[in-house]
Each structure stands twice: as C-alpha cells, then as structure tokens.
Amino acid sequence: MERTLDRIPPKSADLSEWYQAVCYRAELVSQAPVRGCLVLRPYGYGLWERLQAELDRRFKETGHENAYFPLLIPESLLTKEAEHVEGFAPEVAWVTEGGSEKLAERLAIRPTSEVIIGVMYAEWIQSYRDLPVLINQWANVMRWEKRTRPFLRTAEFLWQEGHTAHESEQEAAEEVARMLEVYREVAEDVCGVPVYKGEKSASERFAGANHTFSIEALMPDGRALQSATSHELGQNFARAYDITYAAEDQTEQYCWTTSWGMSWRMLGALIMTHGDDRGLRIPPRMAPTEVVIVPIPRGDASALYTKARELYGACKDAGLRVKLDDRPGQSPGYKFNEWDMRGVPVRLEIGNRDLDAGVATLVRRDKAVKEDGQKQQVPLDEVVAFIPTVLEQIQHNLFAQAKTFLTGRTVATLDRDEFYRMCTERAGMIDIPWCGLASCEAAVKDTTGATTRNIQPGPPRAQICVACGEPARYQTYFAQSY
Numbered sequence: 001m002e003r004t005l006d007r008i009p010p011k012s013a014d015l016s017e018w019y020q021a022v023c024y025r026a027e028l029v030s031q032a033p034v035r036g037c038l039v040l041r042p043y044g045y046g047l048w049e050r051l052q053a054e055l056d057r058r059f060k061e062t063g064h065e066n067a068y069f070p071l072l073i074p075e076s077l078l079t080k081e082a083e084h085v086e087g088f089a090p091e092v093a094w095v096t097e098g099g100s101e102k103l104a105e106r107l108a109i110r111p112t113s114e115v116i117i118g119v120m121y122a123e124w125i126q127s128y129r130d131l132p133v134l135i136n137q138w139a140n141v142m143r144w145e146k147r148t149r150p151f152l153r154t155a156e157f158l159w160q161e162g163h164t165a166h167e168s169e170q171e172a173a174e175e176v177a178r179m180l181e182v183y184r185e186v187a188e189d190v191c192g193v194p195v196y197k198g199e200k201s202a203s204e205r206f207a208g209a210n211h212t213f214s215i216e217a218l219m220p221d222g223r224a225l226q227s228a229t230s231h232e233l234g235q236n237f238a239r240a241y242d243i244t245y246a247a248e249d250q251t252e253q254y255c256w257t258t259s260w261g262m263s264w265r266m267l268g269a270l271i272m273t274h275g276d277d278r279g280l281r282i283p284p285r286m287a288p289t290e291v292v293i294v295p296i297p298r299g300d301a302s303a304l305y306t307k308a309r310e311l312y313g314a315c316k317d318a319g320l321r322v323k324l325d326d327r328p329g330q331s332p333g334y335k336f337n338e339w340d341m342r343g344v345p346v347r348l349e350i351g352n353r354d355l356d357a358g359v360a361t362l363v364r365r366d367k368a369v370k371e372d373g374q375k376q377q378v379p380l381d382e383v384v385a386f387i388p389t390v391l392e393q394i395q396h397n398l399f400a401q402a403k404t405f406l407t408g409r410t411v412a413t414l415d416r417d418e419f420y421r422m423c424t425e426r427a428g429m430i431d432i433p434w435c436g437l438a439s440c441e442a443a444v445k446d447t448t449g450a451t452t453r454n455i456q457p458g459p460p461r462a463q464i465c466v467a468c469g470e471p472a473r474y475q476t477y478f479a480q481s482y
C-alpha cells in the first residue's frame with residue numbers, strides 16, 4: 001500500500017510548529033531517549049557534513065590544523081579562570097562516578113574547551129618561535145538545557161572550536177576578525193543566510209573574553225539568531241593557565257589567545273530562513289543531494305529506466321551530488337512531495353513521452369509551484385551541462401530572497417516609544433544609536449525581551465541613546481533572539 005506523506009503546518013501560521021515538524025518529517029533528526037539530546041539522522045548528518053567541509057576547507061586555507069582534546073575537564077582546572085567558570089557553572093554537567101567508584105574530583109563534561117586546550121598550550125608553547133598556534137577542534141559539547149529545539153537548543157551539540165595563541169594583541173585581534181569573516185562567508189555564500197557582523201555588548205560577551213564578535217541572522221518571526229562567535233580572550237586565559245613564552249628579548253610574556261566557534265545552530269538558521277510550506281529548501285552548496293532524478297513510468301518502462309540510469313551516471317561523472325529515485329511501489333507524486341520536503345534543489349522528471357521527445361523536465365525547488373521558471377523542458381543531451389548553471393541561480397535566488405527580508409526588516413528609529421514597541425512586536429533588527437550602558441540594556445530586556453545583538457563599527461548616527469536618553473556611543477542592533 002502506498003504511504004502518504006504527512007503534511008506539515010504552514011510556515012507562516014506558526015514558525016515554531018512548522019520548524020519542529022519539518023526537522024522530524026524531513027528526517028533530519030529524531031528525538032532521543034535522553035532529555036535535551038537529539039539523534040542526527042543520515043540526512044541531517046549530510047547537512048552537517050556539508051557545513052563541516054565548507055568550514056574546514058577555509059580553516060585550513062587560513063593556516064589552521066585540526067586536533068582533538070578530551071571530553072572531560074577536572075574541576076580544579078575549570079575553576080582557574082574565575083569569570084569563565086562563573087559564566088558556565090549553571091550549565092555544566094558533571095561526572096562523579098567511574099564504574100562503582102566515586103571520583104575524588106568531579107569531572108566536567110566540556111561546555112567549551114578553552115581550559116583543557118589552555119593547559120596543553122602552556123605545556124607546548126615555550127618560545128616566540130612556537131607562535132602562533134592555530135588549532136581547530138571538531139567536537140561535541142554539553143550545556144545542560146531543559147528545553148529541546150532541534151539544532152537551536154540542545155544539551156549536547158556538535159560544533160567546531162578554534163583556539164589560537166599569539167605574540168601580540170594586534171595579531172590576536174586580526175585572527176578574530178579573519179575568522180569572523182570566514183563565518184560571514186559560510187553563512188552568506190554557502191548557507192545563503194545574510195548576517196550582520198559586529199561586536200557583542202559587555203553583558204553578552206563570552207565568559208572570560210575581552211571582546212566577543214558575532215554574526216547575527218534574522219529569522220522569519222523577527223527573532224535574531226546568533227550564528228557564530230569569535231572571541232579576543234586577551235591574556236586572561238594565558239594568566240589563568242600560565243600560557244607564557246620567551247620573547248625574542250628573552251623576557252617571559254603571556255600569550256594573547258582567541259577562540260571562535262560555529263555549531264549546528266547554523267543549520268537551524270538555514271532551515272528557518274529558506275523553508276516554505278512544502279518543507280525544506282536547501283541552498284545547492286549545502287545540499288547533500290543537489291539533484292534527484294525521478295522516472296515516471298507508464299506501461300513498458302525498461303527503456304525509460306535505462307535512460308534514467310544513464311542520466312544518473314552522467315550527473316555523477318560531472319561531479320554532481322545526485323540520487324536516482326527508482327523505488328518501485330511509490331507514485332511519482334509521492335516522490336515529488338518527499339523530495340520537496342527534503343529541499344533538494346533540482347528535480348529531473350523523465351517520462352516515456354519525454355524519452356520519445358528527447359527531453360527531461362527540470363523542476364526548481366526555490367520557485368513556488370507554477371511560478372515562472374519553476375519547470376522547464378531541457379534536451380536530454382544538454383541537461384547535465386545545464387544543471388550547474390541552474391544550481392548557481394538557485395543559490396543566488398535563495399540568498400537574494402533572504403537578503404530582501406533582512407533589509408526590509410532592519411528598521412531604524414529615533415523615537416523611544418516606537419523603539420520599545422518595535423522590540424516588543426519583534427519588528428526585526430532594530431537599529432538605534434545606543435549608550436552602551438548595561439543598565440539601559442537590562443531595562444530594555446526586562447520590558448520587551450529584546451537584547452543587543454551586536455554593535456556596528458563606526459560612530460552612532462545620532463547623539464542620544466534612543467532607549468534611555470544618555471549620550472549614544474554606538475550604532476547597535478536590538479532584537480528578541482533565539
């Protein structure tokens with residue numbers, strides 16, 4: 001008996017319900033029998049692998065190497081950097097027993113790895129000749145969470161964390177800016193998610209950092225989503241963990257360290273940004289499957305299947321990530337819906353009549369049903385060469401749609417009441433001259449739920465903070481956030 005594909009609720013009605021439904025129905029994730037944890041299914045893992053590949057290539061191009069450090073951190077080490085431990089303490093999970101033995105010292109499951117890596121850097125770095133150290137780790141981390149929202153909020157999550165050590169503050173600052181730009185590029189040019197780069201306010205800063213920078217995306221419900229961060233740690237961790245080097249002049253100096261990370265949260269941003277009522281829409285550069293070929297058999301279809309397999313082989317040879325859906329017992333309509341749900345950018349349909357006419361029907365997932373250009377007939381002997389062009393068009397179209405949304409929902413105001421209303425109503429990225437005072441930020445948050453997202457470079461565009469009337473120091477985005 002033919003299965004029918006469960007419908008998902010419309011995206012515009014309730015983003016949160018749509019999001020949960022699409023994550024499960026598109027088989028990205030499954031609920032785990034452990035609270036706060038998630039099973040990443042093969043299709044979800046395929047997305048993660050695409051993100052990994054794009055990031056990893058850029059990390060290596062910018063001189064970094066991968067390494068791996070332990071999952072467990074002894075409590076006595078974790079507590080050395082006071083601000084850091086204070087920031088993370090409420091969400092650390094602890095191992096207290098091994099086998100049947102109670103441990104003499106509790107072990108933290110890493111919430112992040114500055115500590116364990118700092119300890120190793122102290123051992124590895126002796127002289128200025130050992131610097132810079134440029135290492136990235138691909139890992140899971142754990143931050144105790146009561147709520148579970150796929151990719152956005154889970155106790156255990158996958159990420160990468162870069163950790164570098166430098167001779168000077170300037171070099172560390174350059175590293176932090178370089179990696180923030182890598183994140184912007186991957187978010188925008190690969191995931192098709194437009195972002196704002198900027199510095200976090202003091203209260204939103206990473207625990208133990210001097211400066212934290214972020215990229216911030218805007219989701220369709222008007223909430224911002226912090227998609228990656230890059231931190232100047234100053235000499236704070238170097239002092240706490242004794243990361244020193246002998247300088248050229250023989251003096252003993254503390255290193256300047258940085259850390260930066262992007263997690264599978266980025267996939268959450270991608271899903272919410274591009275998805276529609278039919279399911280996911282994956283930008284081609286992120287798509288585990290770029291093209292799916294669906295034969296539409298009628299009567300004797302052996303010639304049709306031969307041609308479909310031939311087409312599949314030609315796509316593979318051309319370096320495309322392609323699937324042939326020749327499963328018997330499922331109607332083409334069912335298959336179309338299923339691949340639409342999974343967001344595969346291009347579908348090639350080929351029926352007996354197409355075969356006679358020497359064409360295939362190419363269907364673009366970025367276009368709405370019956371929208372101009374959604375379907376086109378392409379000669380069979382040209383289709384493989386034509387697909388990369390279409391994939392590029394889809395990549396750009398998805399980004400352009402998201403960019404139009406972000407631009408349209410970036411709103412400026414100089415009026416206090418309007419500002420508070422915009423914050424409450426989730427108007428979008430609310431762009432105001434801001435004083436930089438923690439008390440002002442807290443007042444906005446208490447009243448509206450909105451926080452500073454990040455601070456733009458350059459001076460404010462007016463002299464007075466729109467939120468409180470004190471002198472303005474920065475131009476800053478406010479929004480409610482995930």
Ligand SMILES: [Zn+2]
Binds near residue numbers: 469
């Ligand atoms: Zn203010």
